[in-house]
Amino acid sequence: MKITSIEIKQYLLPLDPPFKAAWDPEPRKNFATTIVYVHTDEGITGIGSGDLMIGFEGHEHLFIGQDPFAIERHAQIIDNIDFHYGRCWPLDLALWDLMGKATGQPVYKLLGGRSNKLLAYASTGEIVSPEERAERALCFVEQGFRAMKIRFHHKDVRDDIKVVETVRKAVGDKLDIMVDANQGWKMPWDVERTWDLKMAYQVARELEQLNVFWLEEPLPAYQFELMAKLREMVGIRIAGGEMNRRYHDFMEMNKLHALDVYQPDVALAGGITQVKKIADLVQGHGAWFSPHTWTNGIGLLANLHLAAAVSHCPYLEFPYDPPAWTLERRDYIQKERLMINADGYLVVPEKPGLGIELDEESLKRYEIHHVYVGENKKVYI
Structure with a gap:
């Protein structure tokens, strides 16, 4: 199995009324979400989310073509990106989701x-x-x-x-x-x-x-x-x-x-x-x-x-x-x-991987940005 492409999609949910978080002096009028999709040559896709993936662009080639199970290697690269640029740990979550799906086991096991x-x-x-x-x-x-x-x-x-x-x-x-x-x-x-x-x-x-x-x-x-x-x-x-x-x-x-x-x-x-x-x-x-x-x-x-x-x-x-x-x-x-x-x-869900089931209607409604990177191409949508 190898990684063939990585997609990063961003979504924005309007908050009305705004959420007045105790730790934030400014009321939050939107809730941003980034989802990372890791695709493989065996048709299995891992999904992760949690942070904005700032700093990841330009480093996709370090993962494409690689074995998704080489998790220590991948985590080291993400840690290096973290040091130089930003937090891209949703990719690690997507890889664990992928490994769970590939083995037919929930990640906690x-x-x-x-x-x-x-x-x-x-x-x-x-x-x-x-x-x-x-x-x-x-x-x-x-x-x-x-x-x-x-x-x-x-x-x-x-x-x-x-x-x-x-x-x-x-x-x-x-x-x-x-x-x-x-x-x-x-x-x-x-x-x-x-x-x-x-x-x-x-x-x-x-x-x-x-x-x-x-x-x-x-x-x-x-x-x-x-x-x-x-x-x-x-x-x-x-x-x-x-x-x-x-x-x-x-x-x-x-x-x-x-x-x-x-x-x-x-x-x-x-x-x-x-x-x-x-x-x-x-x-x-x-x-x-x-x-x-x-x-x-x-x-x-x-x-x-x-x-x-x-x-x-x-x-x-x-x-x-x-x-x-x-x-x-x-x-x-x-x-x-x-x-x-x-x-x-x-x-904990017993489904293979993290047990994520996405709402396709919500994804279509709230998507604001999409980047696809494969072995030979990069597409912005």
């Missing part, structure tokens, strides 16, 4: 098959009033969720803590509660100050009293030593690493025991190939691996396959905050919307 399901926590995205957040939390309980994550980003952190207090009072012990401080990284136009160690410590101590399951990204993503210090100072679990892009970042964090929960996303930082190595590294030293999954439904699926295959963490992130962030928005390019079962588990 190729990766270790530890389990075929994980409890999912409802990962919210908006800043809303304490009362509104409590109402939405009660809806999560009714739907079968056993945990949720609350985003911080009020101007006064005491208002954020008030949200957690109100939710805890409403749900009691029916939900584990995670908190995302969103201090690890910023959008290009965000120039507000991030927390320092003392602020992170004060907030962590408050959240301990509310029995919060973990505190995510309380400090900038590269302050490894300060995260390690914070972790030693408080009893609450410290999570992070969702936007750390390089393997050596995780080696250093692991060496310093900076985190209790590591969250690299296969669609953004290493693909399945590299993130599995990170998961093995940190779990071997007693930490948890629970990936970030806020890309789209395909990115969520890919992270689910790896996490179910290897993770010791009881929970997987499930981006979901209706009516602002719905299954229909997140999974608009897919036929089937991913959802938990009645017991709160997200079950």
